[in-house]
Amino acid sequence: MIKDIKIPDVTIERVALYLRPLENFEKNGGHVISSDKLAELCNVNPAQVRKDLSFFGEFGVRGVGYQVTELLSEIKKILASDREWRLGIAGLDDIGMALVQHKNFLNRGYKFVAAFDFNPRNIGKRVAMDLVVQPVSRLKEITMDMSLEIGVIATTPSEAQKTADMFFEAGILAVLNFSSTHLRKPECCLVQNVDFTFSLDHLAYQLNKKIR
Amino acid sequence: MIKDIKIPDVTIERVALYLRPLENFEKNGGHVISSDKLAELCNVNPAQVRKDLSFFGEFGVRGVGYQVTELLSEIKKILASDREWRLGIAGLDDIGMALVQHKNFLNRGYKFVAAFDFNPRNIGKRVAMDLVVQPVSRLKEITMDMSLEIGVIATTPSEAQKTADMFFEAGILAVLNFSSTHLRKPECCLVQNVDFTFSLDHLAYQLNKKIR
DNA sequence: AAAGATTTGTGCAATTATTCACAAAATAGC
């Protein structure tokens, strides 16, 4: 039961954050968890946990806490990670390879079902179970045929826009961009950029403040 | 001239964001930029740009704008990315390899000067210019000898805590954790976690909201 | 040199987010 008021972005981010310690907690045999405990695991305020969850419904029991398994399933429903998403990746050099081979994606329901590259040397390579690299020339066709939902850009910066445009033309829903280039995009499509150096910039700032 | 009031975290994040379009702008021959233009490039509000920068000083000229080169240098000074940071990485499988070979780090002053792995198969490998993989058993010693500042964890989840602890013991200043494990850490040390699946969770949530 | 046009820096109001604090609901002990 989702209330139809605007849900803050920060709430979504935190709900995704709750997921991971919760899974651990369950794996270690926990069945019930309080907002206090969950908050502690996530380094946030307990009232925040309760308020965040209350945007989506009443999942807890007063005087008791939250059933872990139930809460997990509710959170996955909220984030729409209770289903499989079909990903296509372009660029199978170091980053691309690392991504398709990373188990976490599949564990969370993000499945690479198609891979593309410009470099003839990479084409035809089997990069993961049932995943053979196709030439980028077939990107649009395959994206439509396989109804890919999310396109992952792991190409060089100079190829990034070209590749993204092909995904857009094929009607992809969203793009996850690892290429450290700003992408022009159509209104209808979501783009999320990932840049590791931001994390380092943030660390460097804090370090400098501390050691100064 | 840094005012000694508390600077919001979001401001630091945005200042890092400004850096990248600014560098592009300069590369394309721009010499002066207005807060309006910079804001447009970064998808933020112009007043926000001005206010963010004003935390650190007065870098602009009224009626004119900001000298791009000067602003870049000021921002780098703010973020402490006007210097080189010495990084050590542990774990040279797919992610680790992708990281050490990624040019962006060096461009921003983040230099991998030591690499470590548990796997004997990886030890002795030259993974980048002047970067040969050492056994993790030498991590503490080398971290101290080379006065590494930031440790990057790209090991398997099960080795992550062990590795991090060695960095901590060696007196590392900060750790960047790619291992999708929560790390216990001493008070004195900063830890920043990087988890790609968060970006996907966020995309999935937004997609689901849209296509529902 | 004066008027008009720009664009910064910032006080302040509006909005948004966080946290407190407590009633309501559930359980446990007696």
Place this chain on the structure above:
DNA sequence: GCTATTTTGTGAATAATTGCACAAATCTTT
């Protein structure tokens, strides 16, 4: 079944962030 204890859900208070709006500073034109 009553009392004490726990813990949720949430209204209200507090805190933080954003963005407007305008004076101050600079440049441009005549």
